[in-house]
Amino acid sequence: MDRPIEIKALSKSYGDTLAVDRVSITVDKGEIYGLIGPDGAGKTTVIRTLVSLLVPDSGEALFMGRTVSAYPGFVRSHIGYMPQRFSLYRDLSVEENLHFFGDLFQIPRDRQRRRMDELYAFSRLQPFRTRLAGALSGGMKQKLALSCMLMHQPEVIVLDEPTFGVDPVSRSEFWGMLAALSRDGTSVFVSTAYMDEADLCHRIGLIHHGRILAQGTPDGLIAGFPWPLYRIDCENPHHVYTILSSTLPPDQLQLFGSGVYVVDRGKNGLRSLQRTLRTAKIACRGISSADATLENLFLELIR
Amino acid sequence: MTGEENAVTAVDLSRRFGQFTAVDRVTFSVPRGEVFGFLGANGAGKTTTIRMLCGLLRPSSGSASVSGLDVYTRFEEIKTTIGYMSQQFSLYDDLTVEENLHFYGGIYGVGRTRLPAVTGALLDQMTLGGQRRRLTRDLPLGWKQRLALAAAIIHDPGIVFLDEPTSGVDPASRREFWLLIHQLAARGKTIFVTTHYMDEAEYCHRVSIMKEGRIAEIGNPSRLKEKYRAGTMQQVFINVVKREQS
Amino acid sequence: MKKVLWSIISKEFIHIRRDKQTLAIVILWPLLMLFLYGYAITLEMKEIPTIITDLAHNPLSREYVDDIASSRFFRVTGRDIAESEIEPVFRHRRARCVIVIPPSFGKDDPGNRIIQLIIDASDPNAANYIHTYLGTITASFNRRHSGGMRLPFRFEPRLLYNPDLKSSFFFVPGLVAVIIMLFSALLSSIAIVREKEMGTLEQILVSPLTPMQLVIGKLVPYLLLSLADSILVLIVAHVCFTVPMHGSGILLLATLIIYVVSGLSFGLLISTVTRSQQIAMMATMVITVLPSFLLSGFIFPVRSMPLLFQGISQIIPATHFLIIIRGIMLKGAGLAELMPQLGALTLFSLVLISVSIRKFHTTLE
Ligand SMILES: Nc1ncnc2c1ncn2[C@@H]1O[C@H](COP(=O)(O)OP(=O)(O)OP(=O)(O)O)[C@@H](O)[C@H]1O
Ligand SMILES: [Mg+2]
Numbered sequence: 001m002d003r004p005i006e007i008k009a010l011s012k013s014y015g016d017t018l019a020v021d022r023v024s025i026t027v028d029k030g031e032i033y034g035l036i037g038p039d040g041a042g043k044t045t046v047i048r049t050l051v052s053l054l055v056p057d058s059g060e061a062l063f064m065g066r067t068v069s070a071y072p073g074f075v076r077s078h079i080g081y082m083p084q085r086f087s088l089y090r091d092l093s094v095e096e097n098l099h100f101f102g103d104l105f106q107i108p109r110d111r112q113r114r115r116m117d118e119l120y121a122f123s124r125l126q127p128f129r130t131r132l133a134g135a136l137s138g139g140m141k142q143k144l145a146l147s148c149m150l151m152h153q154p155e156v157i158v159l160d161e162p163t164f165g166v167d168p169v170s171r172s173e174f175w176g177m178l179a180a181l182s183r184d185g186t187s188v189f190v191s192t193a194y195m196d197e198a199d200l201c202h203r204i205g206l207i208h209h210g211r212i213l214a215q216g217t218p219d220g221l222i223a224g225f226p227w228p229l230y231r232i233d234c235e236n237p238h239h240v241y242t243i244l245s246s247t248l249p250p251d252q253l254q255l256f257g258s259g260v261y262v263v264d265r266g267k268n269g270l271r272s273l274q275r276t277l278r279t280a281k282i283a284c285r286g287i288s289s290a291d292a293t294l295e296n297l298f299l300e301l302i303r
Numbered sequence: 304m305t306g307e308e309n310a311v312t313a314v315d316l317s318r319r320f321g322q323f324t325a326v327d328r329v330t331f332s333v334p335r336g337e338v339f340g341f342l343g344a345n346g347a348g349k350t351t352t353i354r355m356l357c358g359l360l361r362p363s364s365g366s367a368s369v370s371g372l373d374v375y376t377r378f379e380e381i382k383t384t385i386g387y388m389s390q391q392f393s394l395y396d397d398l399t400v401e402e403n404l405h406f407y408g409g410i411y412g413v414g415r416t417r418l419p420a421v422t423g424a425l426l427d428q429m430t431l432g433g434q435r436r437r438l439t440r441d442l443p444l445g446w447k448q449r450l451a452l453a454a455a456i457i458h459d460p461g462i463v464f465l466d467e468p469t470s471g472v473d474p475a476s477r478r479e480f481w482l483l484i485h486q487l488a489a490r491g492k493t494i495f496v497t498t499h500y501m502d503e504a505e506y507c508h509r510v511s512i513m514k515e516g517r518i519a520e521i522g523n524p525s526r527l528k529e530k531y532r533a534g535t536m537q538q539v540f541i542n543v544v545k546r547e548q549s
Numbered sequence: 550m551k552k553v554l555w556s557i558i559s560k561e562f563i564h565i566r567r568d569k570q571t572l573a574i575v576i577l578w579p580l581l582m583l584f585l586y587g588y589a590i591t592l593e594m595k596e597i598p599t600i601i602t603d604l605a606h607n608p609l610s611r612e613y614v615d616d617i618a619s620s621r622f623f624r625v626t627g628r629d630i631a632e633s634e635i636e637p638v639f640r641h642r643r644a645r646c647v648i649v650i651p652p653s654f655g656k657d658d659p660g661n662r663i664i665q666l667i668i669d670a671s672d673p674n675a676a677n678y679i680h681t682y683l684g685t686i687t688a689s690f691n692r693r694h695s696g697g698m699r700l701p702f703r704f705e706p707r708l709l710y711n712p713d714l715k716s717s718f719f720f721v722p723g724l725v726a727v728i729i730m731l732f733s734a735l736l737s738s739i740a741i742v743r744e745k746e747m748g749t750l751e752q753i754l755v756s757p758l759t760p761m762q763l764v765i766g767k768l769v770p771y772l773l774l775s776l777a778d779s780i781l782v783l784i785v786a787h788v789c790f791t792v793p794m795h796g797s798g799i800l801l802l803a804t805l806i807i808y809v810v811s812g813l814s815f816g817l818l819i820s821t822v823t824r825s826q827q828i829a830m831m832a833t834m835v836i837t838v839l840p841s842f843l844l845s846g847f848i849f850p851v852r853s854m855p856l857l858f859q860g861i862s863q864i865i866p867a868t869h870f871l872i873i874i875r876g877i878m879l880k881g882a883g884l885a886e887l888m889p890q891l892g893a894l895t896l897f898s899l900v901l902i903s904v905s906i907r908k909f910h911t912t913l914e
Pocket of ligand 2: 137138349350390466
């Protein structure tokens, strides 16, 4: 059987800037693939090419074995796509928006209603179903947009930063829903700026300056973190970070809510770091060797 | 204004839209110089509260003051003492970086002679110096947000309201943004910031967690983590929001 | 205050300059409207299909027939038909009028010196024109032969200001008035509603900017733009539609400024109560175009309207501007004659501006 998504050596430039540089990605049936990268890395360009909105300069994107640029109609009718900053009909109510998209995909009304209840469970928008979309808060709008796209259940869904501005509780419920969809065989291609979401993908690709820097399962990628990593556990990480960045090379420091991480690229060891802290007179609760997370890896790779 | 300890005070502040109460008798205060994280679920009423404090919405009841000035009567004066960055990006896409700053400098009355120096310094601080002639619409989101911050503080306000400044911004740019926030705090500014990234909540001196128009929890992050026996603010947040659920 | 205003004005100019498409539309669209409407709404007629029955058949009557046939108004499509054929001719639309020259034409016979003009009056307006055209031709024929003979027709119309009865002289200034009103109101309403829609207004509203500063700052750039556009339209009207310009250019310019300001303030007022660009556009169309078209005296004379509409027409800026522009361009009227209208326009603009400043909310409600 053909793979749902197969991107082969895709390149695309806008004028002089090379936005996507020989990117290759495959997504299997039932897989959640996450595309992670800084702003302007080329995530949206890859996604737009995949859903036939852009034509690549070279390379190709295949959907169910067919070249996307040759079968745009086929692609569009089989992919559920949610663009970045997708906007709704502001003058329709929450429910009317959902019904509109349900009708658009020719879903019978009784099935629409069942689907809506499932979607309300994650979005918590049920109490607001008669409110006009224009009067929703920023995050509620985003959740409604997501729900609209999920009204029909395509075999492949493509989401460009779906959880923009969505609160942690709704985010975890949304990801629960994606996991359920993938168990039923739906393939998901998603871009995100949240590293905890990247952890929930089956496979991820880190993209930077249009190129895939690393690709694999989250655990596999983390295991490949190349340097020793230490965590300075402190009350005021910003303060510690600022002081340390004058003694240690700033690209070895990573600021986190829970403390400052030091990437020991020179392999100087824990003792040397403790000495540095003492001479800089930095008070902290403790220093320990730490396991890398995806966020550590991301910061290290795009450094 | 000088004698006032608190940058922001709200007492039983409420806002209704028709029958619906978006903000329901919230009471809190933010001391000067604090980085205050204003957290909450979607639709909890954060943006509505901030808009009331900035004079963009009239409260339905309750009282509030910003920089010691009453929001009902002295909102015009409040505007000169605050900076505000709205949830939706709201600078002009078709203007260059520099033109945007000149415009905001102009409407805040920064003198024509001082303007180039002020914008130059701000652009350097935001590490946008090399981008001054670029069209704003061509900037990556993280840079746009730094530009918006620059515009919000061009008149050197004492209090800065930031409504989800880092939403959708990648981890590296978010860190840069928070370093800027802490630089501002170090200069004595009060920062009132909302975010859905719970690691950023840890960077705040104090946070409040809103839910359905009410403030459900307020306090210092480490104390809240102790109280909920949670390792991270993420867990605290989920606990608070789910506990309150009816 | 001045600096603040200047920063809004210059920002607005950047928007105008950067958005080449809109700029092109703003410039070309009024011209397009002028051409389309200018040619479509011309009421004057040419080459009216005509049948002439000459019962006199003498040199004089032949000369008269030649006069008619060679004029650009009439085209002779048939000759010498019997009276019973007249009705079928009209029904088959082979002609719109039949001219019957009596056998006594040119003879000194007081018994029958009436030329019969039978017109298909199903279009009364056209009938009127035909009547007038033939009158003009007959009059000049009479003048040529006066003295030597008894005249077939006695009346001699004298047409002032527009001797060729060109309807474009009458319509084009009216059209110009409607077009200017429409685009100035559109420009200013969209300029503010766009900021509402994009969310940029929110950022401005938290600044200490006063409504007055914002409104004036928005007004000035679009005043200049609209003014340039108006002048362009007037020049085209003058060159392509040969509308004369008898009066003072300075006076016309001054009126134009006041009139454009009234249009812009209309737009501002609309923008204070609408949320989306579409609604603002539709509201502007309805509020400016319809009344300006129908009630300003553009097509239907104000004096023949029912009293209520006459009253309404007085609060439409286009009504006053129409009198002024026709006065200046066609009649060469001066300041003194147009004072009442100028006063009304000025009053109107001032009231509208102050209302829109007062109505401009500094909150998001
Ligand atoms: N103009 C309005 N009319 C009606 N309801 C409104 C209006 N503005 C906001 N609301 C409602 O008030 C509630 C609070 O909205 P608000 O924007 O303050 O939420 P928020 O906490 O900022 O959420 P988010 O995290 O999603 O930005 C929501 O239920 C929203 O739908
Ligand atoms: Mg909000």
